Amino acid sequence: MKSDSQKTFHVKSFGCQMNVYDGERMAEMLGAEGYAPAAEGADADLVVLNTCHIREKAAEKVYSDIGRLKRADGSRPTIAVAGCVAQAEGAEIARRAPSVDVVVGPQAYHRLPDLIARAQRGEKAIDLDMPLESKFGALPKRAGGQRPTAFLTVQEGCDKFCTYCVVPYTRGAETSRPFADLIAEARALIAGGAREITLLGQNVNAWDGADERGRVIGLDGLIRALAAEDGLERIRYTTSHPNDMADGLIAAHGEVDKLMPFLHLPVQAGSDRILAAMNRSHSVESYLKVIERVRAARPDIAISGDFIVGFPGESEADFEATLDIVRATNYAMAYSFKYSRRPGTPAASMDGQIDEAVMNDRLQRLQALLNEQQQAFNERTVGRTTRLLLERKGKHDGQLIGKSPWLQSVHVTAPGLAIGDMVDVRVTSAGPNSLGAEPLMEEVA
Numbered sequence: 001m002k003s004d005s006q007k008t009f010h011v012k013s014f015g016c017q018m019n020v021y022d023g024e025r026m027a028e029m030l031g032a033e034g035y036a037p038a039a040e041g042a043d044a045d046l047v048v049l050n051t052c053h054i055r056e057k058a059a060e061k062v063y064s065d066i067g068r069l070k071r072a073d074g075s076r077p078t079i080a081v082a083g084c085v086a087q088a089e090g091a092e093i094a095r096r097a098p099s100v101d102v103v104v105g106p107q108a109y110h111r112l113p114d115l116i117a118r119a120q121r122g123e124k125a126i127d128l129d130m131p132l133e134s135k136f137g138a139l140p141k142r143a144g145g146q147r148p149t150a151f152l153t154v155q156e157g158c159d160k161f162c163t164y165c166v167v168p169y170t171r172g173a174e175t176s177r178p179f180a181d182l183i184a185e186a187r188a189l190i191a192g193g194a195r196e197i198t199l200l201g202q203n204v205n206a207w208d209g210a211d212e213r214g215r216v217i218g219l220d221g222l223i224r225a226l227a228a229e230d231g232l233e234r235i236r237y238t239t240s241h242p243n244d245m246a247d248g249l250i251a252a253h254g255e256v257d258k259l260m261p262f263l264h265l266p267v268q269a270g271s272d273r274i275l276a277a278m279n280r281s282h283s284v285e286s287y288l289k290v291i292e293r294v295r296a297a298r299p300d301i302a303i304s305g306d307f308i309v310g311f312p313g314e315s316e317a318d319f320e321a322t323l324d325i326v327r328a329t330n331y332a333m334a335y336s337f338k339y340s341r342r343p344g345t346p347a348a349s350m351d352g353q354i355d356e357a358v359m360n361d362r363l364q365r366l367q368a369l370l371n372e373q374q375q376a377f378n379e380r381t382v383g384r385t386t387r388l389l390l391e392r393k394g395k396h397d398g399q400l401i402g403k404s405p406w407l408q409s410v411h412v413t414a415p416g417l418a419i420g421d422m423v424d425v426r427v428t429s430a431g432p433n434s435l436g437a438e439p440l441m442e443e444v445a
């Protein structure tokens, strides 16, 4: 509860799930500093915009949001810009938007309370440091969100340097969080009500560490250790790089019941020439081979991906090769984007930048194919019995929305069910973005 004199805050996260996770940690930290959450940005005493720099549109959003924080009486909250735009643009943000008080990068947000204090003394407080000592040790312990699903960042940064991507610059070098810290954090999340944990990392399948006996383990070892935790029902992970799909991780998909049958494995493009220009360091063939092995381990696995159309130099034939790899893989869902030229990345200065109209046309054709595959995947689920974890209320009375093991949103109506329950259902209908189901009620004697 908020008392009248208590300061309030609002954290707004854009972009990826890692930002959502960071946003939650910032909120917990501000709570520990005595701030109370406010529902709306402009009403709060402090607003943190936790930004995304991955594509130009995402990065520009922050400036329109800052503009909207002015109150009717002309005053404004204290404004902090965090996340990847902060890291990439730094002091430039405060120049372009003078109302910004604090600029803090993704590896320095544990210092937010101190930065806010400096801002309140009238300074522009900017911290883009990437300290060797990780922020995680300085953050308050997890309280658990009382939500049935939780994110847990296990790995950060990226050393792959795909030529279009800002992540290696904004998030820094690839680092894995220690095993013991992750088990402790997972236990706190489970104690706080989490029944599903999604392990997060820019390159999550490159996670490595040493278990409690000092043995070197990969992500599969962490997943197996978490699967032994009572109360945790489901484990997911994202995002993975094709080259880091180790044998043990593939095997885990066939062996660990709690590991959900879903793999987000971006390929970006279907032409070896473009993959080389992107510095992806895998080929079409090696990607398809990984998919084949994952499917051999877990035949019903849902495959998801990311695609970029209109990378510099992409010809019509290159683009058609992307359609070919989509047909060969057969995705359950996917994200697709027009190439966005990001300052400071190698691809930004490459010859052969593609016309917007050509990109629009290619994106439309790609998305038509991906939507068809997603609808077909959803239709194949109809008639199956499966288990849902109920996550939120639906639009209709008594309706709840849960996730299937394959990450589909499923609507179900049944008296007596609550958010956080797991329920056995039969899928009865499929739309492009969600399914309908009815509960399999046990006969009551």
Ligand code: 5AD
Pocket (backbone or CB within 6 Å): 054, 055, 164, 165, 166, 266, 268, 306, 307, 308, 337, 338, 339, 340, 341, 342
């Ligand atoms: N332009 C368009 N899409 C991009 N992505 C990353 N960088 C860019 C860019 N410059 C996409 C990739 C990545 C996803 C998170 O965002 O598909 O997998």
Ligand code: SF4
Pocket (backbone or CB within 6 Å): 158, 159, 160, 161, 162, 165, 166, 167, 168, 202, 203, 241
């Ligand atoms: Fe970016 Fe490539 Fe690293 Fe993914 S693997 S975060 S696309 S550089």
